[in-house]
Amino acid sequence: MTDEVVAPLSKAGGTASAPAALRASGVVHTFGASGARALDAVDFEAPAGACVALVGESGSGKTTLLRCFNRMVEPRAGVITVDGRDVRDLPVETLRRTMGYVPQDGGLLPHWTVRRNAGLVPRLLGLDDVEQRVDEALALAGLAPAVYGSRYPHELSGGQRQRVALARAVAARPPAILLDEPFGALDAISRADLQSAFEELRRATGVTTLLVTHDLAEAARLGDWLVVMRAGRVEQRGSFSELRHSPATAYVQTLVERTLAGLARLEESA
Amino acid sequence: MNGRARRLMHLGGFLAACLIAGVAPAEAQRASAAIPATPVIVASKPFGESYLLCELFAQLLESRGLAVERRPGLGATEIAFGAIRSGAIDVYPEYTGTGLIAILHDSLPDSLARSPKAVFAHVTRATADRYGARWLPPLGFENTYAIAVRKETSARYGLHTLSDLARAGPALTGGLTADFIGRPDGLAGLRRAYGLSPRAVKPLAPGLKYQALAAGAVDFIDGYSTDGLLAKYDLVVLDDDRRFFPAYEAAALVGTRLARDRPDAIAALTLLSGRLDEGTMRRANRRVEVDGEDMRVVARDLLVGLGLSGRAHPSDAGAAPRNALGLGAYLWSVRVPIGRLTLRHLLLVAIALALAVVVAVPLGLALERVRGAAEPVLGALGVLQTIPSIALLVFMIPLLGVGVRPALVALWLYALYPIARGTFVGVTDADPKAVEAAEALGMTAHQRLLQVRLPLAAPVIMAGVRTAAVITVGAATLAAFIGAGGLGEPIVTGLALADTRMVLSGALPAAALALLVDGALALVARLVTPAYRRSTSRKRREPSNARGSSSI
Numbered sequence: 001m002t003d004e005v006v007a008p009l010s011k012a013g014g015t016a017s018a019p020a021a022l023r024a025s026g027v028v029h030t031f032g033a034s035g036a037r038a039l040d041a042v043d044f045e046a047p048a049g050a051c052v053a054l055v056g057e058s059g060s061g062k063t064t065l066l067r068c069f070n071r072m073v074e075p076r077a078g079v080i081t082v083d084g085r086d087v088r089d090l091p092v093e094t095l096r097r098t099m100g101y102v103p104q105d106g107g108l109l110p111h112w113t114v115r116r117n118a119g120l121v122p123r124l125l126g127l128d129d130v131e132q133r134v135d136e137a138l139a140l141a142g143l144a145p146a147v148y149g150s151r152y153p154h155e156l157s158g159g160q161r162q163r164v165a166l167a168r169a170v171a172a173r174p175p176a177i178l179l180d181e182p183f184g185a186l187d188a189i190s191r192a193d194l195q196s197a198f199e200e201l202r203r204a205t206g207v208t209t210l211l212v213t214h215d216l217a218e219a220a221r222l223g224d225w226l227v228v229m230r231a232g233r234v235e236q237r238g239s240f241s242e243l244r245h246s247p248a249t250a251y252v253q254t255l256v257e258r259t260l261a262g263l264a265r266l267e268e269s270a
Numbered sequence: 271m272n273g274r275a276r277r278l279m280h281l282g283g284f285l286a287a288c289l290i291a292g293v294a295p296a297e298a299q300r301a302s303a304a305i306p307a308t309p310v311i312v313a314s315k316p317f318g319e320s321y322l323l324c325e326l327f328a329q330l331l332e333s334r335g336l337a338v339e340r341r342p343g344l345g346a347t348e349i350a351f352g353a354i355r356s357g358a359i360d361v362y363p364e365y366t367g368t369g370l371i372a373i374l375h376d377s378l379p380d381s382l383a384r385s386p387k388a389v390f391a392h393v394t395r396a397t398a399d400r401y402g403a404r405w406l407p408p409l410g411f412e413n414t415y416a417i418a419v420r421k422e423t424s425a426r427y428g429l430h431t432l433s434d435l436a437r438a439g440p441a442l443t444g445g446l447t448a449d450f451i452g453r454p455d456g457l458a459g460l461r462r463a464y465g466l467s468p469r470a471v472k473p474l475a476p477g478l479k480y481q482a483l484a485a486g487a488v489d490f491i492d493g494y495s496t497d498g499l500l501a502k503y504d505l506v507v508l509d510d511d512r513r514f515f516p517a518y519e520a521a522a523l524v525g526t527r528l529a530r531d532r533p534d535a536i537a538a539l540t541l542l543s544g545r546l547d548e549g550t551m552r553r554a555n556r557r558v559e560v561d562g563e564d565m566r567v568v569a570r571d572l573l574v575g576l577g578l579s580g581r582a583h584p585s586d587a588g589a590a591p592r593n594a595l596g597l598g599a600y601l602w603s604v605r606v607p608i609g610r611l612t613l614r615h616l617l618l619v620a621i622a623l624a625l626a627v628v629v630a631v632p633l634g635l636a637l638e639r640v641r642g643a644a645e646p647v648l649g650a651l652g653v654l655q656t657i658p659s660i661a662l663l664v665f666m667i668p669l670l671g672v673g674v675r676p677a678l679v680a681l682w683l684y685a686l687y688p689i690a691r692g693t694f695v696g697v698t699d700a701d702p703k704a705v706e707a708a709e710a711l712g713m714t715a716h717q718r719l720l721q722v723r724l725p726l727a728a729p730v731i732m733a734g735v736r737t738a739a740v741i742t743v744g745a746a747t748l749a750a751f752i753g754a755g756g757l758g759e760p761i762v763t764g765l766a767l768a769d770t771r772m773v774l775s776g777a778l779p780a781a782a783l784a785l786l787v788d789g790a791l792a793l794v795a796r797l798v799t800p801a802y803r804r805s806t807s808r809k810r811r812e813p814s815n816a817r818g819s820s821s822i
Contacts, residue, residue, distance in 0.1 A: 103707055124717075
């Protein structure tokens with residue numbers, strides 16, 4: 001199922017937006033009356049076309065940071081830019097329609113069919129080739145439109161639902177997509193399948209991607225760059241190799257060692 | 271099919287017959303209602319004699335060629351007199367003593383209060399001065415309170431007078447109408463004048479008190495001296511030895527407009543003045559209350575007996591006394607009027623419910639936006655639900671008079687709460703993850719509401735509407751108390767006359783209507799339920815649906 005047809009974007013009609021560069025500078029956010037800092041002067045950058053993985057434990061601030069990019073969170077201080085442009089300069093709905101989004105549980109509208117779900121953003125944008133984009137996006141996500149298009153979300157497996165959510169995120173060919181633990185709630189096999197589908201999709205579209213995950217191994221597999229976060233701060237930026245060979249902090253070192261040990265045990269038992 | 275199912279089926283058939291039978295004559299009547307003058311609206315309070323006098327007034331007016339509309343069974347003195355003041359009705363039978371104490375809240379010196387002439391002179395003057403309403407000369411009989419006990423109670427405690435009752439009071443339980451308990455010339459007055467303090471007082475519906483007394487559930491009741499049932503149950507009426515009760519002469523109480531504009535109606539009604547003595551009235555009441563004869567027949571016989579009408583109504587000539595018919599035959603014999611009342615009932619419910627949906631759904635949505643206001647507002651609507659319907663209806667009278675309008679407003683108020691809460695809860699709880707994703711992908715608040723939250727909330731909103739509909743069908747039976755018609759009419763009348771079959775002729779169709787309305791709305795609910803819910807639940811629901819439809 002993972003190896004279903006992947007239509008290259010160039011063949012499709014209409015225009016795909018060029019991948020955008022995402023940047024956060026000095027971003028601070030606090031939650032609640034306690035004033036606890038969820039984000040503490042975060043700086044980071046995702047070059048156009050890159051897949052940057054935000055890694056960390058629960059409460060590290062990675063999801064909060066992700067949500068700053070579609071203004072589901074408005075930070076207390078700092079600037080978020082897309083291609084150098086402050087996200088606050090756009091009407092919020094306009095911004096969100098250019099940012100594909102996949103939450104952990106898919107967040108599909110349960111009363112809409114797969115087709116209708118996947119076509120949500122193109123329809124919001126008033127595009128005239130909605131059906132074509134839906135076909136293309138479902139194929140990219142590894143779902144045959146003819147088979148799955150008219151089904152409802154509850155008629156799909158968890159992995160298939162996440163594929164629809166992925167298709168929905170890319171159907172309007174946005175310049176960037178935001179993924180919040182998109183594979184987190186899946187069993188190991190569906191997860192591996194979906195990760196492959198995601199890599200195919202990335203190859204085909206080249207869309208700039210922010211991927212939030214708590215799993216360093218996943219981040220290493222899917223991300224061009226990794227950003228390790230802890231308690232609202234960035235511990236280290238870099239490739240997995242950089243993290244491994246020159247960890248910036250003891251936390252990063254522990255995280256890498258633990259992940260490698262886990263992989264090694266897996267290797268032995270295999 | 272079990273017995274219950276079969277009964278339900280018969281009920282459904284009966285209701286269908288009523289509806290079919292009800293439509294045609296209603297149309298015919300409308301077509302022939304070409305009498306030029308506006309009809310005289312004749313009303314009554316909800317007890318036997320009042321109904322009979324109402325029918326008597328109505329037939330007398332009709333025999334003089336006047337158009338008449340009947341509004342019998344208005345809930346209580348306040349409702350009936352309120353309707354006279356607001357012009358919602360033109361005339362109803364009232365009693366001078368009641369006028370003195372319950373309407374005017376006046377008191378006269380004891381010697382004058384016992385004088386029918388003095389009481390009539392006072393109430394005539396005072397009612398005209400204060401309210402512009404007019405008392406026609408009394409009909410000729412008094413109907414005073416008759417505090418009654420069973421024969422064996424009388425013998426056991428040596429009860430012959432109200433003073434005796436006061437002495438034995440601490441051992442006795444009173445079964446009194448709510449009206450009597452509340453009136454200054456009722457229980458409160460007896461406490462003051464005689465020092466009566468019964469062991470307990472049970473409020474009873476007028477039609478039930480005689481049965482309760484006969485069954486020994488209570489020891490004394492507040493009867494009326496002309497009640498037919500006093501004789502039926504062979505009761506002892508206690509003498510008012512301290513002359514506490516004033517004179518209660520029956521008379522037609524007429525509203526300003528009729529008194530001013532319709533000398534023809536006044537002249538016709540005045541023909542009855544001084545013509546009905548107590549014996550005549552008691553016999554007539556007995557025919558209605560004890561023998562179960564049709565009120566229209568008894569009223570016609572009275573008019574013929576008085577030489578006020580020579581015409582017999584051929585259509586009623588063969589009407590058998592109600593008691594002679596079995597329940598089924600009785601229901602069949604009243605299918606036409608019941609059909610009309612069922613339609614009216616349905617109309618009341620439909621209008622009130624539609625207006626409630628139009629207001630409560632947007633209200634529920636607004637409350638979701640202003641969450642802080644949600645609990646106070648919904649709480650206030652919830653409190654409205656706890657006000658007994660009859661009390662709510664009485665509150666409406668000063669504002670809206672009697673008839674359809676106050677009934678609609680009251681029903682509307684009852685229907686608001688379940689719909690508003692259903693909307694609020696449904697929209698608030700609509701799949702939060704889906705709603706969030708819709709927001710994150712760029713749907714506006716408006717789009718999220720219309721395309722996501724309302725469709726997801728629809729089943730919960732519909733559940734609220736169904737609850738409201740069933741409540742409204744039930745509450746609408748009480749609309750009869752303020753003259754709005756509907757299936758409450760036979761219920762109220764039947765209670766007043768202690769006629770179980772008449773009560774059932776209203777209650778059974780009302781129950782069937784509740785089931786039908788709920789069933790119809792269940793179909794609507796299926797239509798508005800998003801397809802994904804229907805397809806998942808179809809498998810589970812189908813068997814139970816199949817069972818349900820075969821049993822109804």
